[in-house]
Every structure is written in structure tokens, then in C-alpha cells.
Amino acid sequence: MSEIPYKIYLNEKEMPNAWYNVRADMKKKPAPLLNPQTLKPMTAGELEAVFCGELVKQELDNTNQYTEIPSEILDFYKMYRPSPLIRAYFLEKELKTPAKIYYKFEGNNTSGSHKLNSAIAQAYYAKKQGLKGVTTETGAGQWGTALSMACGFFGLDCRVYMVKCSYEQKPFRREVMRTYGASVTPSPSDTTQVGRKILSEHPNTSGSLGCAISEAVEAATNTDGYRYVLGSVLNQVMLHQSIIGLESKIALEKYGIKPDIIIGCAGGGSNLGGLIAPFMGEKLRGEADYRFIAVEPASCPSLTRGKFAYDYCDTGMVCPLSKMYTLGAEFMPSANHAGGLRYHGMSPILSQLYDDKLLEAVSVDQTSVFEAAVKFARVEGTLPAPESSHAIKAAMDEALKCKETGEAKTILFGLTGTGYFDMYAYQKYNDRQMTDYIPTDAELQESLSRLPKVG
Amino acid sequence: MSEIPYKIYLNEKEMPNAWYNVRADMKKKPAPLLNPQTLKPMTAGELEAVFCGELVKQELDNTNQYTEIPSEILDFYKMYRPSPLIRAYFLEKELKTPAKIYYKFEGNNTSGSHKLNSAIAQAYYAKKQGLKGVTTETGAGQWGTALSMACGFFGLDCRVYMVKCSYEQKPFRREVMRTYGASVTPSPSDTTQVGRKILSEHPNTSGSLGCAISEAVEAATNTDGYRYVLGSVLNQVMLHQSIIGLESKIALEKYGIKPDIIIGCAGGGSNLGGLIAPFMGEKLRGEADYRFIAVEPASCPSLTRGKFAYDYCDTGMVCPLSKMYTLGAEFMPSANHAGGLRYHGMSPILSQLYDDKLLEAVSVDQTSVFEAAVKFARVEGTLPAPESSHAIKAAMDEALKCKETGEAKTILFGLTGTGYFDMYAYQKYNDRQMTDYIPTDAELQESLSRLPKVG
Incomplete structure (x- = not known):
């Protein structure tokens, strides 16, 4: 094997101590959130009814390049960071590609994913503000688990609204959250107005992420000493997740490596936004190209x-509107889609970068994603999360293109997490019962036709 | 925080390249395995009908201190080793103890435990010998998962007999094994004579580890090109697991740290035997005390x-007899015991060391183990396996003794794995439905009265 080790770790002194805010270097800034009633930009005061004060500042900060990471968060990082940057020697050998493949693996913590990076930051600021607790929603459960761990650490109450079908299909995820001291309520529930309304209209619904968001926001705004926290999409989350890209960049630079292609899966965009942040900064400043x-x-x-347009972040339409690439707040991916990344919208930052053609996007079929996941698991050891496996699939495709052209490109991708709690989906694949579903143009048009009329 | 980092990693050059065989330094060697028919020591030839040739050599080797680790295994190690040695700063703070607590964490791989250390070695030697595949049993599923990963890597067929109740209660474990290409059969099954016999006598049995062992051995010996592999108890397994202790020792020595107390959970003894091996070597040679x-x-x-006596390793009594501390091959722990470590016997090496008073032993109640596990999870982040949590409980007890006496002892314990696939047990604890059960003297006497008469 080469001189570059299989895993590159940073020591504690090499670790970043500030998050990088890509908005500071963007010429076109992401559009502001709009108040769902007035359709005017949300003020800091309005946002503070829902979010912690410090997080509102970060949400609205389009100018500061760096935000110092509080020492309490740096201490917590020591438990699970730096995450390893891994050279995929075995995968390269399997693919017989001249490409050099690296992946940043964020799954080595009990929440099993990168979500902990923002959970610990949001829990910290909530604690610092003297709050009693926070509310949130969770679908697959990665975010809820991460937040439970972070709140357990700071002794903060954590109330999780878990999409009912996940609550029932993923009892283990639920138990991990409870073990860390969180209370978990299946959504829709009778504990909120919006939940009761949905239950009365659709008594047999298995819930949705958008509905769980609406419940969690209502619970936070109606309970003294509580605020709502969200694990993706928001600008503040992209800021916290920049730790992924910052560590990756330092690790690569230690060995004089510059990636040609950087790949991440994208649901709400938090992993991709974090992974690419400092590299995108260089590109925006004209210092390098990727x-x-x-x-x-x-x-x-x-x-x-x-469509790149203003849309509601949640099905209940109680949250602010965000300008983003969206399929429409009422879009529901097919029930046979097991691979995560089910959110209808996309981070406003990534949406703007994509609209500015600074970022490419590809879509991949579910069965090809699981095929790539199983191949990856067998040669690289780690059983990947279905979400992460979208990035694996695309990285393998790029590496195979290199095999055809003979180019020895350097590919970096984000392996956001492990698939240990996703074995129903793997079972479907193992039993050859997994199918692909691609929405028709008519379906998308139907959903997009109901976008709110703004400006 | 102190200058000692939260996590101590070794770089690739610092990694051990030979396993340490503690038998070489033992004055009283562990007693040989006996042929269950003749009650005479098993010869290499007899053992080779069941195990790979190279592994038989390791099993019988009481003299060589070191065995070189093959480069293929060192390569595989790069995927998941070195495992981190972690300073439990947060746990120390929580306990307000002057003790310094370190733990060696073996759970950062998809099998979730230290079992992969022996699985990769056994799969490698099977492949090298030109075998088609291996058979084994698994209870909780850690060993089966580890072996599936190892066989998947070398392209070796892997047939796992999984205790029926685990097969049904842990479908996710089963799916992980299948994802790595293994075939998984619930035991008892109708694929073996011993399985059919047990099924005809106890049609509703939920299976046992001893029964699954009997089936796996029969399947291996009756199938061309197959051998049987076992994840604990055996001398060869202790040899492979010495990597845990070797890495720990190098990591501690980098910072000039000498542990006072070394603690590990013990079921069959593979983790404890591996963790203590090089330290015990020093003690046996009179170079240090622990x-x-x-x-x-x-x-x-x-x-x-x-009782320290010869006993069968399996319920079906088809395996060799081993001189070990045993509760009797027919002993079954109470069904309400959810915390792993259910094997009736103990590694012959550890048994001999214990009999020679070189090793202490304590037993702990299940609910106190889960209490310690939850406390650990909340302050140290990682959700531990129930098995590992036995060591956590004992380490916490020792640290609390230090708090009383004011001594700043250095404690090292083995955190063998994660609890992600054990959430049924955590659920019981979270719901306060977990109870303790301690076998009565009469029960133990009954089981011990049926030990085979040897010598």
C-alpha cells in the first residue's frame, strides 16, 4: 500500500476551532426566510420565538467568515471527532480504477451519523440561554438520536416527535433516544392542535416529516422555556456541519492532496453543505477549482x-417560507422508497449555489444505490446508511469513468453514517423485493402547482 | 483537560505486527482438550478434522511467545484498527473520582465488537488452506456478524447457525450477516442430525448456544472443504485477541502510563484474555504487577x-472436553438474563490463571449493569453493549472506591462493543421491567453433578 495511511486522523491540536460560513464568500446570498403570514422577511425577533437567540444570529449572518467554536463543544467533539478521513484502497482495488478515492466517515458515534455535529451545537446554545428543553421531529431517527445524545450530555429536556411509521418500524431507534433520556411521541399525536387536526382528517395516517415538524414547532412555541431545533436545511446547520469539510481539508493538506471532485448525498443538504463548505469558499474566492x-x-x-422558489418548510405550513429547490411541500416520495433523503426541499445555501451553477446534481435509482452499498460494505467493511450510499454510488460511477479514460482523479465523498438501524431496507434488497420508483412529470407538476404565490 | 488526549490512536508504524501468546509465559499451562469418545488429549490430526491446520498449530502452541501477524490480516486491520484507547474524562468528572479511567473501545466496526479480531484471522487461515467455507454458531450475533464480514472480504462461504430465539428477536443482526453474503439458519434446524434429534425431543425449543455449536460442528465435518470456527474460549482466539492488549499497552506507554487495575467482562473470555495478555505476561515474568x-x-x-473441571464445550457433547471453570454444559441462564455472557464455561487459559490466583473475578447484577451502562452512555457518548457494561460497572465500582480512599489509581477496562442491536434489553430496562436472577446453590449443584467423569 501507498505511503498515505488508510485512515488520516487529526490530533487535538490540528482540529479546527472555528466554523466556516460559506455565505460570507457567496456573491449571491441565499434569500431570507419569509414569515408565513405576512410573507415579509423574518426578523430576528420573530425567529427568536422559535429558535435560540444565538442560533438566530447564526441563521441571519451572511457576512462573518468564521464563528469560534465554544470550548464546551470542542470538549464534546473529543468524544467522537475528528472523524477519520479514509483512503478507499480496497474499493479502488475492487473497481480497478486509477482514481484515488477518499471518504470522510461520520458514522463512528452512537447516533450513527453526522447529525451530532449540529445537535451538540444547538443543545449547547439552548443550555447557555437557560432553556429547559427543546423539541424536534425525526424521521429515520438519526437526528432525533443525535439530539437526544446532545441533550443528555447537557441535562436538557428533549421532546422528539417521531414520524409514526418510523416509530413503529424502528423501535430500536426510539429506545436509543429514550436511553439518552428523551421522550418520544409518535406523530401525528393528540398533544398538539396541528396533530389533532391531521388525526381527525386522516385517522389512519402513518405520519410525515412535514407533519412532525409542525407538531414540534407548535410544542416549542406553546411551552415556556422551550425552543424548536431542526437538523438540516437551515443556514445555522450548514455552519455547524462545516466541521466536516474543515477537518477533511486539513487532513488532505497534511499529505498534499487536492481533490478534483467532491461528492455528497443531499436530502436537506446538511452533510453536503458541511463537506463542501471550505472547498466552495476557495472556489468562490477564485483560489482553487473543484x-x-x-x-x-x-x-x-x-x-x-x-423548482427554485419560495415554499413552506413543513406540511402544516406553520414554519417560515424558504427560497429553495423544492418539489412542493405536499410532495410525498413513494412508500417503496426506503433509502432516506425524503425531504421535499433543499438548503437555501445549496439551492443558491446550484442555481449559480457552482454545484452539480445527479439523481440515482434506489436499487443501484443498495447495490453500491453492499459492494462497499463487503470491501471497505463499513455497512453504510442508505442515505450515504447515494454518495457511494456516484463516487463509484466517477471512479469507473476514470477507469475508462485512464485519469487518476482524486475523489472525496462524504460517508454520512452507518446503516445499522436501516436493516429493513437492506432486507428488502437482500430478498430482491426492492423496486425503483420515479415520479412522473404530471405528479411533480401537480405538487409544484400548489407552491405559495410569493412576490 | 489534561495533556493526555481524550483518544490515543496509534499510527500504522506503531501497530503491533505479532500476536502475543500468554501460554508461553505460564508456569502451569492450560490443560489439553480431550477427545469426547476416548477422553484422551486431542491430537493435531483429530483437531484438523474440525479446524484449519494453521489454527490447530496455534491451538496447541504452549511455547512460542509471539506469532507473526500475516500481512493480509494487517491490511484488513487498517479498516478498523487501531481501536481508540479513550480517557474517560467525562466519566471521571461524573463520578468525582481521583481515579484515572481508560477504556479500549473495540466497537467501531460494523460487527460492533472485538469479535472481528479473531474472525479475520480464522477466515484468513481457512482461505489460505484453500477451503470453500466455514461454519459457526452465533447467539447474540456479534460473532456471526464478524465472521460474515471476514468471509465476505476473502470470498469465503459462511454458514451461520443462529440460536432460534436470537434469529427471531434480532432480525437486523441476521440481515447484516446476509448483507455480507452469509447464509443464516435458525438452530435447531433440520439440516443436521443433532438438530433433528433436538427438534424431535423438544419441538418448541428456542435453541441454545450449545446446540448451535453442535450443529455447526456437524455441518463442517460432514461437508467437503469446510471447517468449523469458534469465536471464544479457544486458545487460538485468545492469541488473536491479544491485539487488544498489545495496542493498549503501546498507547499507554507512549504517555508513560501504567495501569493499576485491568478489568474486562468475561463470557467465554476472549475479550478479557486479549486485553490482559501482554500485561499478564509481564506479571508472569515478574517484570510488573497488575x-x-x-x-x-x-x-x-x-x-x-x-467448578474447575473437564466439561463439554457444547450441549450436544460432540465437541472436545475442556478443563475450565464451568457451571455444567447443561446449565442455562435464566431467560430474563438479557445482558449477554451466557456461556457455561470459560477459556482454559483464563481458568488456569484464575485457579493460580493471578486473576480475580467478581459477579454483578443485571439491573446494576444497565444502570451503569446508561450513565456511561449519557456522559461518554457511546451506547455500550450489555456485555461490555459488566466491565463498566466494575470499573465504576473501583473508581468509587478510589473516591473513598482518595487514591488516584489508573484503571483500564475493555469496552468490547456497542449496544445498537441490543435495544430489546435496553427497552426492558427503560420500561423498568428488568429483573435480576441469581441461580440457587441447588440449581448449580444439579447442573454440576452431571459433569463428565474424567481422570
Whole structure:
């Protein structure tokens, strides 16, 4: 094997101590959030009814390049960061590609994914503000688990609204959250007005992420000493997740490596946004060039087939509106889509970068994603999360192109997490019962026709 | 925080390249395995009908201190080793103890435990010998998963007999094995004579580890090009697991740290045996002194309440007899015991060391183990396996003794794995439905009265 080790770790002194805010270097800034009633930009005061004060500042900060990471968060990082940057020697050998493949693996923590990076930051600021607790929603459960761990650490109450079908199908995820002290409520529930309304209209619904968001926001705004936290999409989340890209960049630079292509899966965009942030900064400042590729499921293709427009972040339409690539707040991916990344919209930052053609996007079929996942698991050891496997698939495709052209490109992708709690989906694949579903143009048009009329 | 980092990693050059065989330094060697028919020591030839040739050599080698680790295994190690040695700063703070607590964490791989260390070695030697595949049994599923990963890597067929109740209660474990290409059969099954016999006598049995072992051995010996592999108890397994202790020792020595107490959970003994091996070597050679503590469940107390005698390794009594601390091959821990470590016997090496008073043993109650596990999870982040949590409980007890005496002892314990596939047990604990069960003296006498008469 080469001189570059299989895993590159940073020591504690090499670790970044500030998050990077890509908005500071963007010429076109992401559009502001709009108040769902007035359709005017949300003021800091309005946002503070929902979010912690410090996080509102970060949400609205389009100018500061760096935000110092509080020492309490740096301490917590020591438990699970730096995450390893891994040279995929075995995968390269399997593919017989001249490409050099690296992946940044964020799954080595109990929440099993990169979500902990923003959970610990949001829990910290909530604690610092003297709050009693926070509310949130979770679908697959990665975000809820991460937030439970972070709140457990700071002794903060954590109330999770978990999409009912996940609550029932993923009892283990639920138990991890409970073990960390969180209370978990299946959504829709009778604990909120919006939940009761949905239950009365659709008594047999298995819930949706948008509905769980609406419940969590209502619960936070109606309970003294509580605020709402969200694990993706928001600008503040992209800021916290920049730790992924910053560590990756330092690790690569230690060995004089410059990636040609940087690839991440994209649901709400938090992993991709974090991974590419400092590299995109260089590109925006004209200091270096990279290809960035967002990979999304063909069954929920917000960048590749959605519209760049203002839309609600949640089904209940209680949250602010965000200008983003969206399939429409009422879009529901097919039930047979098991691979995560089910959100109808996309981070406003990534949406703007994509609209400015600074970022590419591809969509991939579910069965090809699981095929790539199983191949990856067998040669690289780690069983990847279905979400992460979208990036694996795209990275393998790029590496195979290199095999054809003979180019020895350097590919970096984000392996956001492990698939240990996604074995129902793997079972479907192992039993050859997994199918692909791609929404028709008519379906998308139907959903997009109901976008709110703004400006 | 102190200058000692939260995590100590070794770089590739610092990694051990030979396993350490503690038998070489033992004055009293572990007793040989006996042929179950003749009750005479098993010859290499007899063992080779069941095990790979190279592994038989390792099994019988009582003299060589070091065995070189093949480069293919060192390559595989790069995927998941070195495992981190972690300073439990947060746990120390929580306990307000002057003790310094370190743990060696073996759970950062998809099998979720230290079992992969021996799985990769056994799969490698099987492949090298030109075999088509291997058979094994698995209970909780850690060993089966580890072996599936190892066989998947080398393209070796892997047939796992999984205790029926685990097969049904842990479908996700089963799917991980299948994803790595293994075939998984619930045991008892109708694919073996011994399985059919047990099924005809006990048609509703939920299976046992001893029964699954019998089936796996029969399947291996009756199939051309197959051998049987076992994940604990055997001398060869202790050899492979010495990597845990070797890495720990190098990592500690980098910072000039000498542990006072070394603690590990003990079921069959593979983790404890591996963790303590090089330290025990120093003690045996009179170069240093350490306290070693084996921690076992009060419901399956082979060291603390068993007998040091020859016994069958499996319920079906087809395997060789081993001289070990045992509760009797027919001993079954209470069904309410959820915390792993259910094996009736103990590694012959550890048994001999314990009999020679070189090793202490304690037993702990299940609910106190889960209490310690949850506390650990909340402050140290990682959700531990129930098995590992026995060591956590004992380490916390020792740290609290230090708090009383004011001594700043250095404690090292083995955190063998993660609890992600054990959430049924955590759920019981979270719902306060977990109870303790300690076998009565009469029960143990009954089981021990049926030990085979040897010598």
C-alpha cells in the first residue's frame, strides 16, 4: 500500500476551532426566510420565538467568515471527532480504477451519523440561554438520536416527535433516544392542535416529516422555556456541519492532496453543505477549482427536477417560507422508497449555489444505490446508511469513468453514517423485493402547482 | 483537560505486527482438550478434522511467545484498527473520582465488537488452506456478524447457525450477516442430525448456544472443504485477541502510563484474555504487577461459583472436553438474563490463571449493569453493549472506591462493543421491567453433578 495511511486522523491540536460560513464568500446570498403570514422577511425577533437567540444570529449572518467554536463543544467533539478521513484502497482495488478515492466517515458515534455535529451545537446554545428543553421531529431517527445524545450530555429536556411509521418500524431507534433520556411521541399525536387536526382528517395516517415538524414547532412555541431545533436545511446547520469539510481539508493538506471532485448525498443538504463548505469558499474566492456533486434519490429529486422558489418548510405550513429547490411541500416520495433523503426541499445555501451553477446534481435509482452499498460494505467493511450510499454510488460511477479514460482523479465523498438501524431496507434488497420508483412529470407538476404565490 | 488526549490512536508504524501468546509465559499451562469418545488429549490430526491446520498449530502452541501477524490480516486491520484507547474524562468528572479511567473501545466496526479480531484471522487461515467455507454458531450475533464480514472480504462461504430465539428477536443482526453474503439458519434446524434429534425431543425449543455449536460442528465435518470456527474460549482466539492488549499497552506507554487495575467482562473470555495478555505476561515474568478483574453476570457465574473441571464445550457433547471453570454444559441462564455472557464455561487459559490466583473475578447484577451502562452512555457518548457494561460497572465500582480512599489509581477496562442491536434489553430496562436472577446453590449443584467423569 501507498505511503498515505488508510485512515488520516487529526490530533487535538490540528482540529479546527472555528466554523466556516460559506455565505460570507457567496456573491449571491441565499434569500431570507419569509414569515408565513405576512410573507415579509423574518426578523430576528420573530425567529427568536422559535429558535435560540444565538442560533438566530447564526441563521441571519451572511457576512462573518468564521464563528469560534465554544470550548464546551470542542470538549464534546473529543468524544467522537475528528472523524477519520479514509483512503478507499480496497474499493479502488475492487473497481480497478486509477482514481484515488477518499471518504470522510461520520458514522463512528452512537447516533450513527453526522447529525451530532449540529445537535451538540444547538443543545449547547439552548443550555447557555437557560432553556429547559427543546423539541424536534425525526424521521429515520438519526437526528432525533443525535439530539437526544446532545441533550443528555447537557441535562436538557428533549421532546422528539417521531414520524409514526418510523416509530413503529424502528423501535430500536426510539429506545436509543429514550436511553439518552428523551421522550418520544409518535406523530401525528393528540398533544398538539396541528396533530389533532391531521388525526381527525386522516385517522389512519402513518405520519410525515412535514407533519412532525409542525407538531414540534407548535410544542416549542406553546411551552415556556422551550425552543424548536431542526437538523438540516437551515443556514445555522450548514455552519455547524462545516466541521466536516474543515477537518477533511486539513487532513488532505497534511499529505498534499487536492481533490478534483467532491461528492455528497443531499436530502436537506446538511452533510453536503458541511463537506463542501471550505472547498466552495476557495472556489468562490477564485483560489482553487473543484467539481461538486450533490446526489439525490430519483424518487425525491428536488435539485434535478424541482423548482427554485419560495415554499413552506413543513406540511402544516406553520414554519417560515424558504427560497429553495423544492418539489412542493405536499410532495410525498413513494412508500417503496426506503433509502432516506425524503425531504421535499433543499438548503437555501445549496439551492443558491446550484442555481449559480457552482454545484452539480445527479439523481440515482434506489436499487443501484443498495447495490453500491453492499459492494462497499463487503470491501471497505463499513455497512453504510442508505442515505450515504447515494454518495457511494456516484463516487463509484466517477471512479469507473476514470477507469475508462485512464485519469487518476482524486475523489472525496462524504460517508454520512452507518446503516445499522436501516436493516429493513437492506432486507428488502437482500430478498430482491426492492423496486425503483420515479415520479412522473404530471405528479411533480401537480405538487409544484400548489407552491405559495410569493412576490 | 489534561495533556493526555481524550483518544490515543496509534499510527500504522506503531501497530503491533505479532500476536502475543500468554501460554508461553505460564508456569502451569492450560490443560489439553480431550477427545469426547476416548477422553484422551486431542491430537493435531483429530483437531484438523474440525479446524484449519494453521489454527490447530496455534491451538496447541504452549511455547512460542509471539506469532507473526500475516500481512493480509494487517491490511484488513487498517479498516478498523487501531481501536481508540479513550480517557474517560467525562466519566471521571461524573463520578468525582481521583481515579484515572481508560477504556479500549473495540466497537467501531460494523460487527460492533472485538469479535472481528479473531474472525479475520480464522477466515484468513481457512482461505489460505484453500477451503470453500466455514461454519459457526452465533447467539447474540456479534460473532456471526464478524465472521460474515471476514468471509465476505476473502470470498469465503459462511454458514451461520443462529440460536432460534436470537434469529427471531434480532432480525437486523441476521440481515447484516446476509448483507455480507452469509447464509443464516435458525438452530435447531433440520439440516443436521443433532438438530433433528433436538427438534424431535423438544419441538418448541428456542435453541441454545450449545446446540448451535453442535450443529455447526456437524455441518463442517460432514461437508467437503469446510471447517468449523469458534469465536471464544479457544486458545487460538485468545492469541488473536491479544491485539487488544498489545495496542493498549503501546498507547499507554507512549504517555508513560501504567495501569493499576485491568478489568474486562468475561463470557467465554476472549475479550478479557486479549486485553490482559501482554500485561499478564509481564506479571508472569515478574517484570510488573497488575490487578486483573474478570467481571461476569451473577446469573451465569462460571468463575465465581463454577467448578474447575473437564466439561463439554457444547450441549450436544460432540465437541472436545475442556478443563475450565464451568457451571455444567447443561446449565442455562435464566431467560430474563438479557445482558449477554451466557456461556457455561470459560477459556482454559483464563481458568488456569484464575485457579493460580493471578486473576480475580467478581459477579454483578443485571439491573446494576444497565444502570451503569446508561450513565456511561449519557456522559461518554457511546451506547455500550450489555456485555461490555459488566466491565463498566466494575470499573465504576473501583473508581468509587478510589473516591473513598482518595487514591488516584489508573484503571483500564475493555469496552468490547456497542449496544445498537441490543435495544430489546435496553427497552426492558427503560420500561423498568428488568429483573435480576441469581441461580440457587441447588440449581448449580444439579447442573454440576452431571459433569463428565474424567481422570
